[in-house]
Amino acid sequence: MLSAASALLRRDLRLALRRPGESLLGIVFFVLALSLFPLGVGASPEILARIGAGVIWVLALLAVLLGLERLWQSDHEDGSLELLLLAAAPLELLVVAKCLAHWLTSGLILAAASPLLALLMGLPGEALWALPAALLLGTPTLTLLGAIGAALLLGSRRGSVLAALLVLPLYIPVLIFGVSAVDGYVMGLGGRPQLLILAAMLLAALALAPFAIAAALRLAAE
Amino acid sequence: MARADAADGGALHRYANPLRFQRIADAVYPWVLGATAALAPIGLWWALVVAPADYQQGDAYRIIFVHVPAAWMALFTYLVLAVAAAVGLIWRHPLAEVAARAAAPIGACFTAIALLTGSIWGKPMWGTWWEWDARLTSVLILFFLYLGYIALHDAFDDVARGARAAAILAIVGVVNLPIIKFSVDWWNTLHQPATVMRLDGPRIDPAMLWPLLLMALVYKLYFVAVLLLRMRAELTGRRIANLRAAQGA
Numbered sequence: 001m002l003s004a005a006s007a008l009l010r011r012d013l014r015l016a017l018r019r020p021g022e023s024l025l026g027i028v029f030f031v032l033a034l035s036l037f038p039l040g041v042g043a044s045p046e047i048l049a050r051i052g053a054g055v056i057w058v059l060a061l062l063a064v065l066l067g068l069e070r071l072w073q074s075d076h077e078d079g080s081l082e083l084l085l086l087a088a089a090p091l092e093l094l095v096v097a098k099c100l101a102h103w104l105t106s107g108l109i110l111a112a113a114s115p116l117l118a119l120l121m122g123l124p125g126e127a128l129w130a131l132p133a134a135l136l137l138g139t140p141t142l143t144l145l146g147a148i149g150a151a152l153l154l155g156s157r158r159g160s161v162l163a164a165l166l167v168l169p170l171y172i173p174v175l176i177f178g179v180s181a182v183d184g185y186v187m188g189l190g191g192r193p194q195l196l197i198l199a200a201m202l203l204a205a206l207a208l209a210p211f212a213i214a215a216a217l218r219l220a221a222e
Numbered sequence: 223m224a225r226a227d228a229a230d231g232g233a234l235h236r237y238a239n240p241l242r243f244q245r246i247a248d249a250v251y252p253w254v255l256g257a258t259a260a261l262a263p264i265g266l267w268w269a270l271v272v273a274p275a276d277y278q279q280g281d282a283y284r285i286i287f288v289h290v291p292a293a294w295m296a297l298f299t300y301l302v303l304a305v306a307a308a309v310g311l312i313w314r315h316p317l318a319e320v321a322a323r324a325a326a327p328i329g330a331c332f333t334a335i336a337l338l339t340g341s342i343w344g345k346p347m348w349g350t351w352w353e354w355d356a357r358l359t360s361v362l363i364l365f366f367l368y369l370g371y372i373a374l375h376d377a378f379d380d381v382a383r384g385a386r387a388a389a390i391l392a393i394v395g396v397v398n399l400p401i402i403k404f405s406v407d408w409w410n411t412l413h414q415p416a417t418v419m420r421l422d423g424p425r426i427d428p429a430m431l432w433p434l435l436l437m438a439l440v441y442k443l444y445f446v447a448v449l450l451l452r453m454r455a456e457l458t459g460r461r462i463a464n465l466r467a468a469q470g471a
Binding site: 148149152153155156157162165166168169170172173212215216219222 | 366378401
């Protein structure tokens with residue numbers, strides 16, 4: 001059972017490594033979109049430091065959303081999704097392996113790149129570790145919730161715009177606590193409770209989302 | 223046909239027969255509609271004329287009689303939608319799927335009314351049309367959940383596929399209901415906490431409570447009437463489509 005999941009994880013990681021452009025595109029979007037903000041709102045350091053955490057979180061949300069399309073789409077097209085459904089291992093476990101592989105090539109990179117972005121936005125020193133910590137706890141939840149939306153939309157007529165409508169409302173709690181955790185550390189109030197709530201949301205999503213994703217995938221294969 | 227269905231199913235499937243549903247709905251609908259039409263003027267008159275003015279807010283508080291029942295119904299309709307969607311998903315109950323889809327636009331309208339009247343009320347009382355307060359934000363999320371449900375439902379060429387995909391989304395969205403209900407208790411923000419549904423009894427004068435409850439009843443009757451109307455229209459539409467397809471073949 002676990003060997004099937006780890007084989008799937010290795011396959012997805014290998015596929016992502018063979019085509020590094022796709023996962024790196026998310027980072028390019030992240031940095032490029034961020035560089036628009038100093039141009040748009042003016043480059044005064046106080047404003048950038050004040051809105052920095054929120055802007056980086058919103059962009060992380062959108063970067064995860066953009067990457068969701070490749071989570072199920074190619075497997076759905078070439079038929080490997082049907083093999084996953086027929087496999088002896090429970091689909092819910094395989095779904096977790098797929099989401100983990102996707103997160104390692106998207107959310108983890110975003111979190112790793114975030115201290116650099118925090119420097120670009122002139123955030124204070126505390127943000128350099130608080131921001132990646134919050135993103136490490138938050139982005140897996142984003143991937144799991146987004147995987148539900150992406151799986152529901154398999155085979156629909158209008159894909160990615162609708163994905164934003166379905167998924168972004170579910171992302172709002174993660175955004176609220178993610179930003180307030182970083183802001184808490186930046187303002188010297190501490191953000192431990194918010195980080196714990198982010199961790200709780202991750203655990204709840206990890207426990208419940210695989211069932212919704214698996215149901216949606218079974219529906220798509222009917 | 224109706225007899226055969228009754229023989230093999232329990233109570234759940236007894237009412238899954240669209241023909242039997244149509245008969246019951248035809249009988250109930252005029253009464254519900256009549257009750258709505260009769261009670262709505264009484265409720266509005268009581269609320270807008272008879273009920274005493276608030277000592278602090280004056281007459282401006284009267285929008286409560288439109289705002290609060292709409293907000294209650296926004297939550298209630300989502301619950302109806304989610305339960306109907308779950309029943310449709312689990313037991314493949316055809317009428318439940320129709321009911322869920324029929325409830326969605328009504329619920330979206332209640333949510334829009336709650337947001338709009340809240341905004342109009344907020345301007346004189348809080349001095350702002352919109353405040354990014356926990357309850358306002360979570361009700362706005364509820365509005366988008368309704369829109370997402372409708373859009374996903376209609377995004378597939380195959381109606382049954384869309385209904386089931388949207389049902390999964392509706393069940394996932396139920397997470398938002400307790401967040402809305404308790405948002406004003408968890409986050410101490412601008413919106414006032416619950417005044418009517420409290421364990422220690424309502425904190426509102428009976429002279430204002432009774433018209434409020436009557437208005438809530440009017441909203442609920444209106445919801446049932448429109449739901450029945452929409453479900454009947456959907457079933458009739460499907461029958462026409464089937465007849466057309468049979469004729470074309």
